[in-house]
Amino acid sequence: MDHFIGSLSAAAREVPASGIIAAVNHGRSKAGVIPLWAGEGDLPTPRFIVEAAERALRDGATFYTHQLGIPPLREALAAYYEAQFGRAFDPDSFFVTGSGMQAIQISVRLCLGPGEEILVPSPAWPNIAGAAIAQGSVPVPVALREESGRFALDVGDLEAAITPSTRAIFVNSPANPTGWVANRQTLEAILDLARRHNLWIIADEIYSRFVYDGSARAPSFLDIAAPDDLIVYVNTFSKNWAMTGWRMGWIHATPALKSTIANLIQYSTSGIAEFMQWAGVTALNDGEWFVRHMVDRARQGRAIVNEGFAGNNRVTYSAPDGAFYAFFRVAGLVDATEAAFRLIDEAGVGTAPGTAFGAGGDGFVRVCFARSSDSLREAMGRLGHYLETAC
Amino acid sequence: MDHFIGSLSAAAREVPASGIIAAVNHGRSKAGVIPLWAGEGDLPTPRFIVEAAERALRDGATFYTHQLGIPPLREALAAYYEAQFGRAFDPDSFFVTGSGMQAIQISVRLCLGPGEEILVPSPAWPNIAGAAIAQGSVPVPVALREESGRFALDVGDLEAAITPSTRAIFVNSPANPTGWVANRQTLEAILDLARRHNLWIIADEIYSRFVYDGSARAPSFLDIAAPDDLIVYVNTFSKNWAMTGWRMGWIHATPALKSTIANLIQYSTSGIAEFMQWAGVTALNDGEWFVRHMVDRARQGRAIVNEGFAGNNRVTYSAPDGAFYAFFRVAGLVDATEAAFRLIDEAGVGTAPGTAFGAGGDGFVRVCFARSSDSLREAMGRLGHYLETAC
Structure with missing residues (x-):
């Protein structure tokens, strides 16, 4: 070597x-x-989002800032969720990250350590496995059932893959690359499984708006979860607002994790540029x-x-x-x-x-x-x- | 709990x-x-740097880009080093990161695993210890000797702290917060120690330009290292060019680590915004x-x-x-x-x-x-x- x-x-x-x-x-x-x-x-x-960043640059927003995101961005995230889910959200439950990828990396770090396992319905975007392997954890693929090019998760397969080392389930719905969308019943079955085995769910709902049955969004764990469920949501500005290159995302989780997430962000990138965050505020507030x-x-x-x-x-x-x-x-x-x-x-x-x-x-x-x-x-x-x- | x-x-x-x-x-x-x-x-x-980002934004540089940094930025880094050290550098030995902090995080991940130790001359910027602890590794402080408010490293103290679990030495010179600057002799002693014990050196030289003895830069491991020494250099745009809020840094290391570093970046943030990178190009090329x-x-x-x-x-x-x-x-x-x-x-x-x-x-x-x-x-x-x- x-x-x-x-x-x-x-x-x-x-x-x-x-x-x-x-x-x-x-x-x-x-x-x-x-x-x-x-x-x-x-x-x-789009220009109206870019211009918000340009304005912030002209205003000198080039200094260190809040590692969890500037308050107006966390408030805009709460308002966006309120519009999506029809109820109030606490801005303190939103944590801005340097991409959806970093949201996943930090979530993986939150939930499991070296040698511990995370179940990943597969085929799956490879970066979730990559984030786990990079910290010495073990991604365990659980094959989706496929028929004529159509994929679906059998929750029994998920349960069969649980070992004493399992700490989390990664649920990406709507799913990349398969297009699988978990219906409410499936989400309930996964949540029930996670509760019974005391597992974290990392819910990657970044494609939630991209569904083709006429509904405004895909079913979400947010529709069914209780306040004490162990769920971390990861998301990104990339897909909804054509901001792939910006590397801006967020975590939604219980405010009880605020200090821990703040510290994990501090010791990985220490947050993202304030001038970019103002573009995020505009995207959320004016970009529907x-x-x-x-x-x-x-x-x-x-x-x-x-x-x-x-x-x-x-x-x-x-x-x-x-x-x-x-x-x-x-x-x-x-x-x-x-x-x-x-x-x-x-x-x-x-x-x-x-x-x-x-x-x-x-x-x-x-x-x-x-x-x-x-x-x-x-x-x-x-x-x-x-x-x-x-x- | x-x-x-x-x-x-x-x-x-x-x-x-x-x-x-x-x-x-x-x-x-x-x-x-x-x-x-x-x-x-x-x-x-400064405006001339900001304007480069604004131009890139107007040109639509908002898509996914090279995870290791756009080639013009890696070339500008090589040219900057050439100006500093008076010899040619390979652009393929520079890896752009989302802050000096991320450069440290990735370096720590490169060099040590859970339970393994990194020596940290202390007092030290807390984030190096934080990055190690966050991945289950062990930062081992080695107290600098202090006299009348003046700090210095005794390399013997460093050697005394080595255990079978030691994998790396973190050397921040010029140092935050103490202002200690390792002279060439000290760097040689540290390098000799690292070679004898097969340890990595993570060289944090982000303050290299900030010295007050009239010289243009501090002594560097780059002045004395051989091509096969195990050294990873971490650096940032923050201090030299007043870009703290941008979260842009870089790693300089052997091109042999290119794939590994690319993968670690891929699974943490997948790189930084292209429009920001053009600001970095301008800072390096026109910001002396x-x-x-x-x-x-x-x-x-x-x-x-x-x-x-x-x-x-x-x-x-x-x-x-x-x-x-x-x-x-x-x-x-x-x-x-x-x-x-x-x-x-x-x-x-x-x-x-x-x-x-x-x-x-x-x-x-x-x-x-x-x-x-x-x-x-x-x-x-x-x-x-x-x-x-x-x-």
């Missing part, structure tokens, strides 16, 4: 590379590739129309993918109930990473290989459909043509 | 609060308090005059503190060789945190209690002198008067 690598901590040596990033890095500098590999669309952050626009756009994207795959004999696909990804099986797909590279090089379409999402992703490909109709139609055309003629 | 706290991971339960933040939180909203508690001055980020201005200002601040404490019988103080803090002993000081709160409430001066800096900080107080002469003179006047008449 390399002299340096051999001297690293055990966890650092074992932390895996992301298969999504591998695809992005392969294709990033290639002209003409339509990038459907990541969980972001093609709209930059934009969220709806983003969801509409994703709905159109979903229809375009449906159309594009209709009659394609190599593809097994079921339109997702939520999130904004098509996750489809390609008959005859052997090496998924290799295939993702070839799709970039030969078809000019950036996809994420199903293997990047762990157990159950073999043979699948993920594309993000939250983008302009023209560009997505072009990408689907290239993809369809390529899958029929090559691979 | 609280229902929630009792259910947390062991490390989360044990992560300590920062005594600096306690003082800041106590005084933040109090009108008229002169804030010398934190490591930042009173200048907002501003760094010199900041150092000049700190030099003036240091002189004002010297003047202010001259003839004060309650204060034991030695002007620091580096960094921009006065760390002084106050005779009769019993409860340092309580005293810091009283200084805020009764004297209108925000200080950090010496106890916040761990072993050896008892009886001391830290103030930051990197600020305008007028405001600092006023603060010193208040402080001197208060120490003579009350406490």
Whole structure:
């Protein structure tokens, strides 16, 4: 082993590379590739949000600030939740983080230590497993049941995976990459399981607005939880307000965890830039129309993918109930990473290989459909043509 | 124990609060308090740097980007080092982080695991210990020798603290809060020790430009290290370019660690905003005059503190060789945190209690002198008067 690598901590040596990033890095500098590999669309952050950051920069908001987020942002988060859930929320239950990713990292650190296990319904966004492995904890995949490209969680499978080392369940609904959306009954069954086994739930509800059954949001643990349930919610500004690059997210949890979360933030990044936080305030307070626009756009994207795959004999696909990804099986797909590279090089379409999402992703490909109709139609055309003629 | 706290991971339960933040939180909203508690001055980020971020925002640099930093920023870092050290550096040896704090967190994660020890010459900035404790590792303070308010490291003390669990030495020179600056001979002795015991050095050289002996920078491990030495350098844009609030830093290390560091960044924050990185490019490429201005200002601040404490019988103080803090002993000081709160409430001066800096900080107080002469003179006047008449 390399002299340096051999001297690293055990966890650092074992932390895996992301298969999504591998695809992005392969294709990033290639002209003409339509990038459907990541969980972001093609709209930059809208001007009215950017301008709030610019105003704050002009006002000199460049100093250290509240590590848990400036009070107006925590109040805006409480108001946003009130609008979503129809009841009051305590601003002191919101903790601003440097991305939804950091919200997950801190939640993982809150709930489990080295050698302890977290159940992860899979296929899943690889970064939850990565955050666990990076601190020496153990992500335990629990395979979603799949039929004709449609995924669902059997809560019995979750229970069967519990060991004496299990400390938490990661529940991402609506789910990346599968589009699975837990209904209220399933959430109740998971919560019941967590209560009986004294497990934390890390609820990743970042795609909650992206559902396609006509409702305004997906079912949430917030609809059913009691005040003393062990639940930490992670979320992000990225998807709703086209702010992927900003690295702004939040945790919602009991105010009893305020000091602990403050300390974990203090010793990881010590908070985020005040001038960015003012953009978050504007997004939450004035950006509801934009969220709806983003969801509409994703709905159109979903229809375009449906159309594009209709009659394609190599593809097994079921339109997702939520999130904004098509996750489809390609008959005859052997090496998924290799295939993702070839799709970039030969078809000019950036996809994420199903293997990047762990157990159950073999043979699948993920594309993000939250983008302009023209560009997505072009990408689907290239993809369809390529899958029929090559691979 | 609280229902929630009792259910947390062991490390989360044990992560300590920062005594600096306690003082800041106590005084933040109090009108008229002169804030010398934190490591930042009173200048907002200069316009020419801010404008680079604004330009990037207008250009739509709001998407996901390179997790290790955009290539122009890593090239600008290499050029900055070349100017400092008079030789070429590989851009691939620079890794952009979300603050110097995150650079430390990732370095700690690289070098040691749960139960493993890192030696920390103390008094020290508390966040290095915090980062270790938060991941279940053990910070081992090694007391600097103090005489008449002047601190220095005895490398023999460092060696005496090594156990079979020791994996790393944290070397912050110039040092916060003590102002200690390791000379080349001391750095050589530390490096020799690290080599003999196969230990990592985490070199925190963020105050390297803030030295007061007329030289352009402090001695660095980069002056003496061989290519295969186990050294990770952590740094930040905060101090040199008045960018404390931006949360931008970097790691310099062997390119052999590139994948590992990329993965650790991926699973903690996944990088920082591209529009902020362009501000970093401008700071590095066009901001040398501003760094010199900041150092000049700190030099003036240091002189004002010297003047202010001259003839004060309650204060034991030695002007620091580096960094921009006065760390002084106050005779009769019993409860340092309580005293810091009283200084805020009764004297209108925000200080950090010496106890916040761990072993050896008892009886001391830290103030930051990197600020305008007028405001600092006023603060010193208040402080001197208060120490003579009350406490």
